[in-house]
Amino acid sequence: MNYTLNQLKIFLKIAELKSITKASESLHLTQPAVSIQLKNFQDQFDIPxxxxxxxxxxxxxxxxxxxxxxxxxxxxxxxxKYKSLAFKGKLAGQLTIAVVSTGKYVMPFYLAPFLSKHNGVNLFMDVTNRYQVLEALERNEVDFALVSVLPENL
Structure with a gap:
């Protein structure tokens, strides 16, 4: 078997979305390119x-x-990748942030300098309503949350 990491990534997205078209949109690739990669990946296995x-x-x-x-x-x-950067003494890893919808206008102002200085940090930012932001914070699913009113229970 001789498949690439790119083929693994494409197949994983297809399996997740159950659609070549949706996977191609999500990966910002053309549908024929995704179909070709799926066929090349599939050809390496005896079982469909x-x-x-x-x-x-x-x-x-x-x-x-x-x-x-x-x-x-x-x-x-x-x-x-994260371990390599950490051994070099650089900050690396996943940063997960949840913000209320109005926060999407403010967060790039604060995050841009940080992310440009620490290119080993991958940002995942969920822009949603206040209720879901607070739920994610309560379940410890996010590293940082931005809401306009501080919750009393946290």
Whole structure:
């Protein structure tokens, strides 16, 4: 087997979204490019990873197992990048932020200098309503939350 990390990433997105078209949009690739990568990836396995019934794409049970393995592999590759930066003494990792919808206008002002200084930090910012921001904070799913009124219970 001789597949690429890019093929793993594409297949994982297809398995997640159950659609080549949606995967191509999410990955900012053309639909034919995603289809070709899926075919090249599929050709390396004796058992089908996906099947099309009607116009709907389904991931086979074997494909689901391959998707789980691909997710683990891609996570480890990402961790290797973080570890390399950490050994160089640089700040690295995932930063997860939840902000209320009005905060989306303020956060780039604060985050841009930080992210340009620390290019090993990957930002995930969820812009949502106050209730969901506070829920994410309560469940410790975010590193930072921005709301306009401080909650009394936290």
């Amino acid at each position: 990873l996906t099947e099309v019934i009607g116009r709907q794409l389904y991931v086979t049970p074997y494909g689901e197992e391959i998707a789980k393995a691909a997710e683990k592999i891609l996570l480890e590759v990402e961790n290797m």
